[in-house]
Amino acid sequence: MIEATAAQLGLIACHVCELVSRPPARAAACACPRCGARLYSRKPDSIARTWALLMAAAILYLPANIAPVMITTSIFGTQRDTLLSGVAYLWTSGSWPLAVLVFVASILVPLLKLLALSYLAATAQRRSRVRQRQRTRLYRMLEYIGRWSMLDVFVVMVLVALVNVGALANIQAGAGAMWFGAVVVLTMLASMSFDPRLIWDRAKYRDG
Amino acid sequence: MFSLVWIVPLIAALIGGWLAWKAVSEKGPTFVIRFKTAEGIEAGKTKIKYKSVDVGAVESIELSRDRGVVLVHARMEKYAEDYLVKDSRFWVVRARVTGGNVQGLGTLLSGAHIGMDVGKSADATREFTGLEEQPIVTADVPGRHFILKSKTLGSFNAGSPVYFRKIAVGEVESYGLDGDGKGVTSRIFVRAPHDQYVNRETRFWEASGIDLKLDATGVSVETESLTSILVGGIAFQTRGDGKDTEPAAEDAKFRLFRNRVTALAYRDVVVMPFTLRFRESVRGLSIGAPVDFRGIVMGEVTDIRPQYENEETYMVVFANLYPERMASRQIGEPKRLKRGFSREQVIDELIETGMRAQLRTANLITGQRYVALDSFKDAKPDTVDWKESPPRFPTVPGTFTGVAENIAQITKKLSAVPFDDIGKDLKRGLETLDRTLKSVDKLAKRVGSEIAPEVRESLVALRSALATVERTVTEDAPLQQDARAALREVARAAASLRVLVEYLEQHPEALIRGKPEEKQ
Numbered sequence: 001m002i003e004a005t006a007a008q009l010g011l012i013a014c015h016v017c018e019l020v021s022r023p024p025a026r027a028a029a030c031a032c033p034r035c036g037a038r039l040y041s042r043k044p045d046s047i048a049r050t051w052a053l054l055m056a057a058a059i060l061y062l063p064a065n066i067a068p069v070m071i072t073t074s075i076f077g078t079q080r081d082t083l084l085s086g087v088a089y090l091w092t093s094g095s096w097p098l099a100v101l102v103f104v105a106s107i108l109v110p111l112l113k114l115l116a117l118s119y120l121a122a123t124a125q126r127r128s129r130v131r132q133r134q135r136t137r138l139y140r141m142l143e144y145i146g147r148w149s150m151l152d153v154f155v156v157m158v159l160v161a162l163v164n165v166g167a168l169a170n171i172q173a174g175a176g177a178m179w180f181g182a183v184v185v186l187t188m189l190a191s192m193s194f195d196p197r198l199i200w201d202r203a204k205y206r207d208g
Numbered sequence: 209m210f211s212l213v214w215i216v217p218l219i220a221a222l223i224g225g226w227l228a229w230k231a232v233s234e235k236g237p238t239f240v241i242r243f244k245t246a247e248g249i250e251a252g253k254t255k256i257k258y259k260s261v262d263v264g265a266v267e268s269i270e271l272s273r274d275r276g277v278v279l280v281h282a283r284m285e286k287y288a289e290d291y292l293v294k295d296s297r298f299w300v301v302r303a304r305v306t307g308g309n310v311q312g313l314g315t316l317l318s319g320a321h322i323g324m325d326v327g328k329s330a331d332a333t334r335e336f337t338g339l340e341e342q343p344i345v346t347a348d349v350p351g352r353h354f355i356l357k358s359k360t361l362g363s364f365n366a367g368s369p370v371y372f373r374k375i376a377v378g379e380v381e382s383y384g385l386d387g388d389g390k391g392v393t394s395r396i397f398v399r400a401p402h403d404q405y406v407n408r409e410t411r412f413w414e415a416s417g418i419d420l421k422l423d424a425t426g427v428s429v430e431t432e433s434l435t436s437i438l439v440g441g442i443a444f445q446t447r448g449d450g451k452d453t454e455p456a457a458e459d460a461k462f463r464l465f466r467n468r469v470t471a472l473a474y475r476d477v478v479v480m481p482f483t484l485r486f487r488e489s490v491r492g493l494s495i496g497a498p499v500d501f502r503g504i505v506m507g508e509v510t511d512i513r514p515q516y517e518n519e520e521t522y523m524v525v526f527a528n529l530y531p532e533r534m535a536s537r538q539i540g541e542p543k544r545l546k547r548g549f550s551r552e553q554v555i556d557e558l559i560e561t562g563m564r565a566q567l568r569t570a571n572l573i574t575g576q577r578y579v580a581l582d583s584f585k586d587a588k589p590d591t592v593d594w595k596e597s598p599p600r601f602p603t604v605p606g607t608f609t610g611v612a613e614n615i616a617q618i619t620k621k622l623s624a625v626p627f628d629d630i631g632k633d634l635k636r637g638l639e640t641l642d643r644t645l646k647s648v649d650k651l652a653k654r655v656g657s658e659i660a661p662e663v664r665e666s667l668v669a670l671r672s673a674l675a676t677v678e679r680t681v682t683e684d685a686p687l688q689q690d691a692r693a694a695l696r697e698v699a700r701a702a703a704s705l706r707v708l709v710e711y712l713e714q715h716p717e718a719l720i721r722g723k724p725e726e727k728q
Contacts (some may be wrong), residue, residue, distance in 0.1 A: 045213065048213060048214070052214045052216050052217045053216055055220065055221075056216045056217040056219065056220030056221075057220070059217065059220040059221050059223070059224040060220050062224060063223075066231075067227075075318065076317055076319070182220075186216070193213075
């Protein structure tokens with residue numbers, strides 16, 4: 001099996017139409033000859049962007065967990081629920097599977113995503129050759145389950161739309177939902193801006 | 209070199225920093241409220257409300273070290289920091305139904321919350337003692353508090369209405385025993401602008417329940433309102449026109465009268481205390497009993513005490529006399545006083561003319577008694593020693609006592625009679641009599657045995673003598689016959705004499721001329 005990367009061969013795959021082309025050497029920027037999209041061998045400024053988005057997400061992760069996600073107003077009074085208090089409520093009221101699901105989706109996954117992406121970005125920056133396969137698998141998993149984090153936001157959205165009985169009961173989205181949504185979006189953007197090929201770049205250089 | 213993407217975390221950092229700063233700066237102060245019980249209070253949930261606006265929330269609840277009270281740690285909103293002053297009050301709002309109103313119904317569903325009343329003090333504090341009951345009046349309601357003193361509580365309660373001309377203008381805020389336990393002090397609140405009607409001449413009375421009165425005009429029922437029948441209340445009114453008096457100050461003290469009549473009655477300014485010394489029992493005379501002058505109450509009994517003096521026990525009755533009642537108020541001051549007599553001199557004069565105090569029975573069934581002032585023409589002369597304090601008013605024994613005394617005197621005389629000696633004499637006399645009777649008996653026996661036969665003989669002789677007499681005087685006895693013939697002769701002679709006398713009466717000349725010949 002011939003082991004060679006496109007970059008080594010001077011080829012660039014268009015990230016839109018997947019056409020592999022050979023751009024003129026030392027061209028600062030060139031377009032795909034077929035679809036006209038911008039061509040680049042690696043996502044430009046990938047590590048820095050990932051870091052920036054990760055940091056933003058990490059900062060917003062705190063208010064997302066402290067501020068109330070859902071404000072329930074009923075004749076019995078007003079209740080403000082944060083992500084954790086919602087999980088705690090589900091747990092104490094006996095809905096353990098649901099509690100575990102919400103906990104995993106809303107708290108564990110974003111946190112793991114932040115940590116995992118940080119790890120990936122750090123190792124890619126250091127051009128580490130440690131467990132490159134696992135790191136790639138980790139990246140694929142992150143991409144896959146990242147969208148699940150929006151579960152809580154969807155729940156709040158649906159409840160806000162459904163429960164609106166005037167004075168009897170009313171549910172509003174709290175500021176926490178906004179911060180949480182921002183965290184999820186930012187981590188998704190971060191994982192998108194991370195170029196998994198960077199995991200292998202140095203290794204191939206070394207090996208090759 | 210510098211990527212634009214770094215703006216994103218910068219913005220995130222700014223937002224995060226702003227949120228953090230906001231959270232820290234908006235975090236109000238924490239404070240502690242002590243409650244006897246944490247009933248209805250939940251950590252993290254129970255809100256603190258002022259005028260139904262959330263101004264804080266309970267953060268945690270713990271017991272005090274000695275387990276005596278519950279310490280409720282709460283956090284105030286930033287803007288409400290100034291509300292935590294010394295005289296701010298906290299209480300737990302629960303659903304409450306009293307006779308007059310229903311409060312806190314909303315808490316049935318939403319759970320209790322902590323109510324707050326912001327004080328007016330400027331001293332900030334972080335430690336409060338929660339009220340057990342919701343205060344009736346909050347500090348922001350304009351009006352004035354007044355303090356009412358009474359002997360007993362009466363039938364009102366905290367929250368009972370205060371009426372002025374049958375309009376509810378305030379509430380009874382609280383009540384409690386005096387420090388010495390000798391009376392009850394109630395605090396009432398009269399809302400503005402009605403508080404201006406309370407002045408020095410204002411009288412308060414218990415407007416509780418129904419005042420049923422039976423007098424010469426018939427039966428009259430008086431009450432303030434249906435609510436006051438149920439929950440009691442206090443009413444007030446100002447005596448006179450009250451125009452020239454200033455409104456009473458905050459926390460001014462008033463006496464609480466039992467009813468409207470006593471409240472609006474004339475209040476005696478001049479009080480003359482006297483002592484009345486009675487030798488008789490004062491049973492039936494109670495403190496507060498009237499001192500009555502021919503049907504008009506002139507004073508009242510304030511105290512009764514026995515006193516031992518000069519080897520004699522007196523019942524000393526302390527009484528207050530209200531000399532002003534002697535003078536008709538329409539006339540003004542008594543004329544005597546205008547002439548320069550003092551009240552003491554007037555009383556001296558009255559006593560000189562025979563005025564005395566006497567215990568009388570007001571009710572024969574219950575035995576209640578009162579002190580009557582009246583004139584006794586034959587009373588022993590007496591005077592008041594004004595140097596004594598209080599001076600002694602002369603008394604005479606009561607009417608009942610007079611009778612009793614007479615009986616006592618009779619008894620005394622009776623007991624002076626030497627019944628023992630009389631008895632002995634009587635006994636001796638009876639013995640003598642007995643002896644006499646015995647000798648009489650002996651005599652009689654002797655009469656029976658010795659004298660009786662002789663008597664019989666005498667009787668027989670007597671009978672024969674009588675028979676002789678009888679024989680002599682029977683009709684056909686010769687003596688009888690002779691006597692009868694003789695009498696007949698006498699009768700005839702008398703008839704002839706009568707004829708003669710009659711003839712002589714008609715013809716007195718016949719004595720001289722003789723009887724004329726009858727002409728035929």
